[in-house]
Amino acid sequence: MTPLPRMAPLPRLSASTLHHAAKNVRLLGYDRAVLRSGIVHLGLGAFARAHLTEYTDDALARAAGDWGITGVSLQRPDQRDRLAPQDGLYIALQRDGAGTQARIIGCVQRVLVAPEQPQAVVAAMADRSCRIVTLTVTEKGYCHDPASGRLDFAHPDITADLAHPAAPRSAIGLIVAALERRRAARLAPFTVMCCDNLPQNGRLLARLVDEFARRRNAELADWIVAKGAFPCTMVDRIVPATTDADVAAASEAVGLLDLAAVVHEPFRQWVIEDRFVSAARPAWQEVGAQFVADVAPYEHMKLRVLNAAHSALAYLGYLSGRETIVEAVLDPILRRFVLDLWREEIIPVLAAPPGINLSAYSDRLMRRFENPAILHRTWQIAADGSQKLPQRLLDTIRERLARQLPITRLAHVVAAWIRYVGGVDEIGKLIDVRDPLATLLRTTLDGAGQAAAERVARVIALNEIFGDDLTDNQVFRAAVTEAYTAMLEHGVRDATLAQLAP
Numbered sequence: 333m334t335p336l337p338r339m340a341p342l343p344r345l346s347a348s349t350l351h352h353a354a355k356n357v358r359l360l361g362y363d364r365a366v367l368r369s370g371i372v373h374l375g376l377g378a379f380a381r382a383h384l385t386e387y388t389d390d391a392l393a394r395a396a397g398d399w400g401i402t403g404v405s406l407q408r409p410d411q412r413d414r415l416a417p418q419d420g421l422y423i424a425l426q427r428d429g430a431g432t433q434a435r436i437i438g439c440v441q442r443v444l445v446a447p448e449q450p451q452a453v454v455a456a457m458a459d460r461s462c463r464i465v466t467l468t469v470t471e472k473g474y475c476h477d478p479a480s481g482r483l484d485f486a487h488p489d490i491t492a493d494l495a496h497p498a499a500p501r502s503a504i505g506l507i508v509a510a511l512e513r514r515r516a517a518r519l520a521p522f523t524v525m526c527c528d529n530l531p532q533n534g535r536l537l538a539r540l541v542d543e544f545a546r547r548r549n550a551e552l553a554d555w556i557v558a559k560g561a562f563p564c565t566m567v568d569r570i571v572p573a574t575t576d577a578d579v580a581a582a583s584e585a586v587g588l589l590d591l592a593a594v595v596h597e598p599f600r601q602w603v604i605e606d607r608f609v610s611a612a613r614p615a616w617q618e619v620g621a622q623f624v625a626d627v628a629p630y631e632h633m634k635l636r637v638l639n640a641a642h643s644a645l646a647y648l649g650y651l652s653g654r655e656t657i658v659e660a661v662l663d664p665i666l667r668r669f670v671l672d673l674w675r676e677e678i679i680p681v682l683a684a685p686p687g688i689n690l691s692a693y694s695d696r697l698m699r700r701f702e703n704p705a706i707l708h709r710t711w712q713i714a715a716d717g718s719q720k721l722p723q724r725l726l727d728t729i730r731e732r733l734a735r736q737l738p739i740t741r742l743a744h745v746v747a748a749w750i751r752y753v754g755g756v757d758e759i760g761k762l763i764d765v766r767d768p769l770a771t772l773l774r775t776t777l778d779g780a781g782q783a784a785a786e787r788v789a790r791v792i793a794l795n796e797i798f799g800d801d802l803t804d805n806q807v808f809r810a811a812v813t814e815a816y817t818a819m820l821e822h823g824v825r826d827a828t829l830a831q832l833a834p
């Protein structure tokens with residue numbers, strides 16, 4: 333075979349090469365030179381780089397302002413290493429079946445790596461210029477017990493941060509250290525805005541910060557309660573992990589090499605509780621973010637319709653050999669299962685946010701899942717199920733049990749998750765289970781023998797996931813056992829087929 337001709341290497345994207353970007357690429361509509369670090373963002377993963385930053389860039393272009401972002405990586409240096417040579421610039425590639433649009437995002441001014449320089453991170457948050465600290469650290473990044481919503485004081489990062497408050501490593505430890513610094517300097521606190529898929533995320537984070545701060549210093553905790561603000565938010569945009577192929581496609585589209593590119597769907601949504609210290613925030617309301625008094629109905633809708641379906645498709649899809657969400661929803665059995673799950677079990681016990689029709693919302697969602705240009709791996713979404721199940725599925729199960737309504741399909745998804753975390757698929761291949769409780773789940777299942785009832789009973793007994801109420805609920809246990817037994821006897825696919833409405 334003749335080797336393919338090598339393309340000339342592209343110049344690296346940076347402030348000095350930006351003017352070489354291809355003609356159809358949307359560039360920044362504002363002057364970066366005026367930006368100050370008004371926002372410190374913890375957890376600069378793909379989602380934040382396609383959501384918070386895009387809204388902020390739009391707000392800067394529309395209404396000016398000086399809201400730059402200091403990004404903080406809480407674990408690895410990769411993001412900083414990619415973004416620093418690019419002066420924080422990167423490409424956001426919007427994709428669907430109709431095509432691709434590239435734009436450059438410019439509001440990230442610098443990236444700090446917390447494990448390398450915790451003091452610098454605390455200093456950035458404690459600086460007068462910082463008015464808002466935003467977070468996308470994923471569910472497990474809050475070091476809490478998902479069933480009770482309380483801080484897990486036995487979590488190694490929390491123990492470490494209480495022992496060494498000057499060099500925090502958890503998001504909670506960093507926030508409290510910086511707030512303590514601000515109080516000592518007689519500065520107002522920053523607003524703390526959680527942008528993760530957690531129920532009542534602002535309230536939850538306020539409580540976790542309070543529990544931690546109170547262990548340190550009750551006066552500090554009282555000051556945070558009196559002066560701080562923790563708005564709740566609902567965030568939505570489908571943003572798969574960036575692959576090498578995405579990096580190549582984005583770089584190609586722009587004509588500049590970008591190692592930090594993100595790929596996302598066209599849809600985006602952001603509902604924010606309007607509760608900010610001194611009302612200081614970018615003009616996000618001018619670019620589509622919705623400010624409301626109560627985020628709860630929006631957040632319930634998103635977690636219980638979108639994320640619940642995502643998790644269902646992740647476990648059932650993975651176990652049926654479907655690699656991506658689009659592949660899973662093009663499988664007629666899985667697609668019908670999700671449609672039935674929404675229509676029969678989720679939507680009937682969900683209160684719609686003002687002006688929203690839930691069946692239209694779920695129709696649109698199915699179209700988003702079908703986007704052929706977004707390859708969102710079922711394996712990626714399957715990760716961290718122990719932290720996701722409670723708000724995505726278990727709360728709906730609780731609502732239905734309270735009303736004595738059937739939970740067959742919801743229990744089927746819980747059973748698929750148990751099947752998945754067992755760590756071996758239907759053809760005997762090992763599953764790379766990523767979950768902070770993976771070891772506990774594995775030993776729990778290994779110790780249970782092969783009988784379905786015992787396996788289910790042992791997992792459901794993990795009350796940090798299921799809470800005492802579900803752990804002790806016979807109806808719940810029977811429904812999950814029945815679904816799990818059917819999966820073992822007939823395989824996940826046939827068991828799912830048998831669940832479909834006639």
Ligand code: CS2
Nearest residue numbers: 567568569570571639642713
């Ligand atoms: C997904 C979410 O990874 C997951 O668990 O369900 O990241 C989902 O893509 C977003 O919440 C969509 O807004």
